[in-house]
Amino acid sequence: MAGIDVAVTGLGLVTPGGIGVGPSWAAVCGGRSPAAVDPALEENTVRISCRVPDFRPDDLLGARRAYRLDRFVQFALVAAREAIDDAGLDPKTWDGARVGVVLGCADGGPGTVEEQHHVLRHSGATRVSPLLLPMQLPNMLAGQTAMEFGATGPNLVVATACASGATAIGTARDLLALDRCDVVLAGGSEAMITPLVMAGFAQMGALSKREDDPTRASRPFDADRDGFVAGEGAGVLVLERVADARARGARVRGRIVGYGASADAHHMTSPHPEGTGVEDALRSALADAGAGTGDVGHVNAHGTSTPLNDLAEARVLKRVLTSDPLVTSTKGVTGHLLGAAGAVEAAFSVLAMEQSLVPPTANLGTLDSRMEIKVADSPTVLRTDLTLSNSCGFGGQNVVLAIAAA
Amino acid sequence: MSTMLEQLKEILVSKLKVTPEQVVPEATHEELELDSLAVVELSLVLEQELGLTISDDELLDAPTIGDMVALMDERSAKV
16 A cells, blocks of 8 residues: 555564563574473473563463463563553553554464363363363454453454464554554464474474574574474554654654565465565565665565575575665574564564664574575664565465665 | 351462452452353362352352352252
8 A cells, every 4th residue: 555654653572582672672683592492392392492581471461360361362462561652652541442453373372272172181071161262262362452452443363374463564554544543553472382283383394403402493594494493472563654653743663664465375384485475575565665676775584494484585585686685584583483473573673773783693604505695694783764574474475564764 | 177258269369360358258240350251260160179069150140259158158068
């Protein structure tokens, strides 16, 4: 929707780097991953995960509220509160009917499902919690956020697997363009590190097996990468039309100037080897932004550290972008936040432009020789006005967000 | 042996995360924010922890904590 100028006025993050934008940004710039062997995955064949450290929902949300929420909703509420505060908005006084919520996740609450399945098998159907469905349904992400903050405008959850968080931001932008609301809490959240889900990922061969060296397991674009490390967390952005934001004197931290989305229509898990779908999304995002292939200074890549994704993505970046932008994948530090990744990385893209600093791709030893792209292997000072944030989901769903400096 | 009120209070506080000070005989469902889902949970826990079979509908019909305790006393006398 060319012509719509959408401001990012608030950021909120819960990531393996820490709780809050400050700790999360410091962690990705520090370039060291907190990934570790996970005691909860004791019986799994691959046991590495990248958890949010020291997440205490009772302290953050109150015990009464927290115990009826799956972890993926808890993350989102904490991130949303930070983003709303950052935007200088007050849910007590805002016109809730003009506040929308668009969030994404890949899976909802598998932790709750697995726990209650255990109850079913061991204690019978009459012991299953009445909270099973209200806790695990994916749409509760947006529903609970609405309840927490009195946001009664358009409310939905989108699912494009690992592109969900980016799809949410693009969809929120469309809602603002159509004047469906004035403010959108947009982002993604995920808490999928459970024994069953992780067994599924492992059986697909998607996960890094580098258990002897977990902090170096997620190594996007590296010649020795062998799969992703599952992370968890949430990212929420407060979006408003730029004119509205400026009129209320809000700080504009960045702008979502383009959104491109496509499908590979190729395979249920493998990306198209030439990345044709990613290319379509990328070109759409640039066109939407009114920008050219030579205008991009920085790319926060999907860069999962899987052999197939990183190669296909690198080929697209080389083929399409003529400006030789500085590419990074913050997943080297955070692991792959799945349905939250697109939102968290959009936030990192805003921060990178705001601070003129591109975070490093952690654990990049030797760039895969087939990749002709420039990858940041250390924190790099870079001033740019246009950044792309790429996201791709299983099922072949691709989203590219074009993000401009304030 | 603790009283039935103490046992109910322990369950409401530990399982349903109700603030202890709120659990007094005259408190209503609304005051304790016990919605229909919470009452189903309470029914499950009463059976599991105390062996008392009281349906969620019966608990909903008991307007206060005191009324729930009376129901629990009555049911436990039959056990």
